[in-house]
Amino acid sequence: MLNLLWLVPMLPLLGAFWLGVAGRRMTNRTVSAVGVGSVALAFAVALGTAFEVASLPADSLPVVQSYFTWLQAGDFRVEINLYLDALSLLMILVVTGVGLLIHVYSIGYMAHEGGYYRFFAYLNLFMFFMLLLVLAGNYLLLFVGWEGVGLCSYLLIGFYFLRKSASDAGKKAFIVNRIGDFGFTIALLLIFWTFGSLDYTAVFSRAASLSVDPADPGQVGLLTAIALLLFTGAIGKSAQLPLYVWLPDAMEGPTPVSALIHAATMVAAGVYMVARSHVLFSHAPLALTVVAVIGGLTAFFAATIALVQNDIKRVLAYSTVSQLGYMFLGLGAGAFAAGIFHLMTHAFFKALLFLGAGSVIHAMGGQQDIVKMGGLRKRIPATYWTFLAATFAIVGMPGFSGFFSKDEILWKTYTSTSLQPSWLLYPLGLGAAALTSFYMFRLLFLVFHGEDRYTPETARHIHESPRVMTLPLAILGVLSVVGGWVGIPPAVGDFLGLSNLFEHFLDPVFASSAALLQAGAMPHTHAEELGLMAVAVLTTALGLGVAYLFYILNPKLADTTAETLAAAYRVLKNKYYVDEIYDAAVVQPLHWLSDRIFWQAVDVRIVDGAVNGAATQARGIGQRVRYLQSGNTRSYAAWVILGAVIVLSYFIFG
Amino acid sequence: MIPVSYYVALSAVLFGLGALGFVLRRDVITIFMSIELMLNAVNLAFVAFSYAWQQLNGQVIVFIVIVVAAAEAAVGLAIVILVHRNRASLNVERVNLMKL
Amino acid sequence: MNAEVVLFFLFGGLAVVGALNLILQRHPIHSALSLILVMGSLAVLYLLLGAEFIAAIQIIVYAGAIMVLFVLVIMLLNAGEEEHINVSKLARYVGVPFAALLLAELAYFTYRWSPQMLVEPDRFVGRTAAVARLLFRDFVLPFELTAILILIATLGAIVLAKKDV
Numbered sequence A: 001m002l003n004l005l006w007l008v009p010m011l012p013l014l015g016a017f018w019l020g021v022a023g024r025r026m027t028n029r030t031v032s033a034v035g036v037g038s039v040a041l042a043f044a045v046a047l048g049t050a051f052e053v054a055s056l057p058a059d060s061l062p063v064v065q066s067y068f069t070w071l072q073a074g075d076f077r078v079e080i081n082l083y084l085d086a087l088s089l090l091m092i093l094v095v096t097g098v099g100l101l102i103h104v105y106s107i108g109y110m111a112h113e114g115g116y117y118r119f120f121a122y123l124n125l126f127m128f129f130m131l132l133l134v135l136a137g138n139y140l141l142l143f144v145g146w147e148g149v150g151l152c153s154y155l156l157i158g159f160y161f162l163r164k165s166a167s168d169a170g171k172k173a174f175i176v177n178r179i180g181d182f183g184f185t186i187a188l189l190l191i192f193w194t195f196g197s198l199d200y201t202a203v204f205s206r207a208a209s210l211s212v213d214p215a216d217p218g219q220v221g222l223l224t225a226i227a228l229l230l231f232t233g234a235i236g237k238s239a240q241l242p243l244y245v246w247l248p249d250a251m252e253g254p255t256p257v258s259a260l261i262h263a264a265t266m267v268a269a270g271v272y273m274v275a276r277s278h279v280l281f282s283h284a285p286l287a288l289t290v291v292a293v294i295g296g297l298t299a300f301f302a303a304t305i306a307l308v309q310n311d312i313k314r315v316l317a318y319s320t321v322s323q324l325g326y327m328f329l330g331l332g333a334g335a336f337a338a339g340i341f342h343l344m345t346h347a348f349f350k351a352l353l354f355l356g357a358g359s360v361i362h363a364m365g366g367q368q369d370i371v372k373m374g375g376l377r378k379r380i381p382a383t384y385w386t387f388l389a390a391t392f393a394i395v396g397m398p399g400f401s402g403f404f405s406k407d408e409i410l411w412k413t414y415t416s417t418s419l420q421p422s423w424l425l426y427p428l429g430l431g432a433a434a435l436t437s438f439y440m441f442r443l444l445f446l447v448f449h450g451e452d453r454y455t456p457e458t459a460r461h462i463h464e465s466p467r468v469m470t471l472p473l474a475i476l477g478v479l480s481v482v483g484g485w486v487g488i489p490p491a492v493g494d495f496l497g498l499s500n501l502f503e504h505f506l507d508p509v510f511a512s513s514a515a516l517l518q519a520g521a522m523p524h525t526h527a528e529e530l531g532l533m534a535v536a537v538l539t540t541a542l543g544l545g546v547a548y549l550f551y552i553l554n555p556k557l558a559d560t561t562a563e564t565l566a567a568a569y570r571v572l573k574n575k576y577y578v579d580e581i582y583d584a585a586v587v588q589p590l591h592w593l594s595d596r597i598f599w600q601a602v603d604v605r606i607v608d609g610a611v612n613g614a615a616t617q618a619r620g621i622g623q624r625v626r627y628l629q630s631g632n633t634r635s636y637a638a639w640v641i642l643g644a645v646i647v648l649s650y651f652i653f654g
Numbered sequence B: 001m002i003p004v005s006y007y008v009a010l011s012a013v014l015f016g017l018g019a020l021g022f023v024l025r026r027d028v029i030t031i032f033m034s035i036e037l038m039l040n041a042v043n044l045a046f047v048a049f050s051y052a053w054q055q056l057n058g059q060v061i062v063f064i065v066i067v068v069a070a071a072e073a074a075v076g077l078a079i080v081i082l083v084h085r086n087r088a089s090l091n092v093e094r095v096n097l098m099k100l
Numbered sequence C: 001m002n003a004e005v006v007l008f009f010l011f012g013g014l015a016v017v018g019a020l021n022l023i024l025q026r027h028p029i030h031s032a033l034s035l036i037l038v039m040g041s042l043a044v045l046y047l048l049l050g051a052e053f054i055a056a057i058q059i060i061v062y063a064g065a066i067m068v069l070f071v072l073v074i075m076l077l078n079a080g081e082e083e084h085i086n087v088s089k090l091a092r093y094v095g096v097p098f099a100a101l102l103l104a105e106l107a108y109f110t111y112r113w114s115p116q117m118l119v120e121p122d123r124f125v126g127r128t129a130a131v132a133r134l135l136f137r138d139f140v141l142p143f144e145l146t147a148i149l150i151l152i153a154t155l156g157a158i159v160l161a162k163k164d165v
Helices: A007-025 A028-054 A086-109 A116-135 A139-157 A164-195 A200-208 A217-237 A246-252 A255-264 A266-276 A278-282 A285-306 A312-332 A336-363 A381-395 A401-415 A422-448 A456-461 A467-487 A490-496 A501-517 A526-553 A556-564 A566-573 A575-628 A633-653 B004-024 B028-053 B057-087 C003-024 C028-048 C052-077 C089-112 C128-137 C140-161
Strands: A063-073 A076-084
Touching: A007 A028, A007 A116, A028 A086, A028 A116, A063 A139, A076 A086, A076 A116, A076 A139, A086 A116, A086 A255, A086 A266, A086 A336, A086 A467, A086 A501, A116 A139, A116 A255, A116 A266, A139 A164, A139 A217, A139 A246, A139 A255, A139 A266, A164 A200, A164 A217, A164 A246, A200 A278, A217 A266, A217 A278, A217 A285, A246 A255, A246 A312, A255 A266, A255 A312, A255 A336, A266 A278, A266 A312, A266 A336, A278 A285, A278 A501, A285 A312, A285 A422, A285 A575, A312 A336, A312 A401, A312 A422, A336 A381, A336 A401, A336 A467, A336 A501, A381 A401, A381 A422, A381 A467, A381 A526, A401 A422, A401 A467, A401 A526, A422 A526, A467 A501, A526 A556, A556 A566, A566 A575, A633 B004, A633 C089, B004 B028, B004 C003, B004 C028, B004 C089, B028 B057, B028 C003, B028 C028, B028 C052, B057 C052, B057 C128, B057 C140, C003 C028, C028 C052, C052 C128, C128 C140
Parallel strands: none
Antiparallel strands: A063 A076
């Protein structure tokens, strides 16, 4: 099955192509069959590959399959190659698996929407690019996938393109991403300049042999620059500070899109890319610190905004930004496996949360404001129970998947030797955990508990979603619960006799960096780990308790607190006015520049002036020269004589 | 004894006079005759040089030139007749339908 | 002072006079007759240079046929004296001086760089037989082509000048 690896990205591409070309005339059933079938087959191939790899000896990975040379110009050579190791295998399983579930869900969710075939075509196209991104064997191919998922994000956010807010959101996503991609491109150039190749195998082997000696600033400086520029791309793609502003607006797209692209997969591309480039990052400690700091700050910052949002999808969007911050915090602390672990569990529970939100919106007939919901748990129980499972997972309720992954990150942040400001980052992480617990339970309580705050017409409409939507919810619910059990930390595992399967699975991938980063590590006891785990659980319980107080016991308390802290409430509600600041500081000056300088001065005066001026000159010359052709034979005779004299003179005297 | 160069100089003078007539005169037929004068001057030069190099090729060329001049005169005069028919005048300035 | 010198200067002078007359006369018929004078003088000069055949051809074809054609056309069209309209400034102020300049330059040029060999009678004679030998052997292609050219010219002249009835 290994030599069928190329099928994994190609099957969705075929689906997208088929749907794009012939989808308009297909029935919804055919479209569903093609769209879901291609992903299902890709998932099957991925599973088959996983089984085959499992039976191979340990050091047969990574497998690089090179297909043909794409570009060659002098020393620069880029091939189309696929790189399979534990990390990319994990990613394709997550992407195709969660993707498949979301595709199935979409059959139900989008059943009554126009453009059904277009939706699945774009979704399949996205799957192709995402799989290409994670399977790429060199940075340029990664970048192709990177840009491609950005494109699909734009297409899908603006799916309801007749709505101005949707098309604006699509543009915003693409443009903000572009800013990050600019840094990424410069990083690619620097990588080629430093290592002479863009191929993973070549780059990583050459990088691994470089020294980390702080006394050699030049080399480390270059690597730091590369790493930071790569991370800039991740800031854009994975919605970190300061380029996160597109993700909340991206909620304009259909809910399955939010689930797949903006929760489970595309936004995780940045995390994947940093993990893949761990060799570069581990040789640039400063860059790792920056990653962790930005991740931690983003986690906290976004969580504060989520506290007061009233749109169900917006809360989840800011939650995604916050959780991505966690992943980067883990990566920055040198715990690459922990970051990826959280990526996987986050894919499960965040996709579930979004799909559940979609189910709620579907039931409420399009209503998205949680203030106008309430008490839905009796009306849509399947949605409620799965949503509850996902909420427990995200807040880190012990035993659920999120608990293990988040705890792993917090532990590694605390114990990291390479991370200087761990005194700042650990509290940030813990604080964000508390806030996460609060706003998630707030969401749960406001939507599903309490009194019914919706109108009677809506009440008549409320119904549970069809099986095609609730089945994926159920599967994701199970994964949210058990998905973390593969990564049980030693502190608990030793007790139970289980090992941290996940970390061992990814060990060979991060081996070279692990040695580098563990240098000078102090040993930590299991007691310390268990102690920190207890602290984390306590903060979760604290969040739950406060939320319960505010929204179940004493519902008026939330409003009075908002009035008392009116200024702070306003700032948070308006997302710290970041969009307005960006508009004033960046967008308006650019508009002015384009309008006054580039259009009126350069285009109209210089370019048009030159072109029109040339034409005017030609006309002027023509006006004057035309008198040569007077139509008078005698003047022609005179010209002949003149010419003859000149030539003759030249021959005699010249 | 006359040097050959005198013949050639005479040929040059005749040619120059022909050119002068060509730009000076307004009557089509006279212009045409100036052209014939130029051709004759050239013939004289060829014969002179044929003598100088002691080869008959020059004279063969003269023969050809005379034949061509004859053909040209025939057609040219036919055109002159046409011009007179169309413009009712033999003044070359009147042949000005292509004027700006 | 032998015969060749006298003949040369006499008929050379006549040729120049004829040419001057051609360009200075008002009525085309006078110009035509001057041209005949020029051609006759040239025939004599050819004889001085030993080109018998060419001299004969000059008289028969050029002076005898072509000029007759010219005179015929002048009489046919009843060409009168030239009008005095003078439209082309360029021809008057540029053409004429430059033509004069051309004349002077050519004269200078040809005088300086011509062979200084003296013309003696009977040194080199262009006998008809010799010329014919060249024409029909080495230059037979141009010869045949000129025959075709004459044919085409004849046809052309007829087609051009005939009246559409």
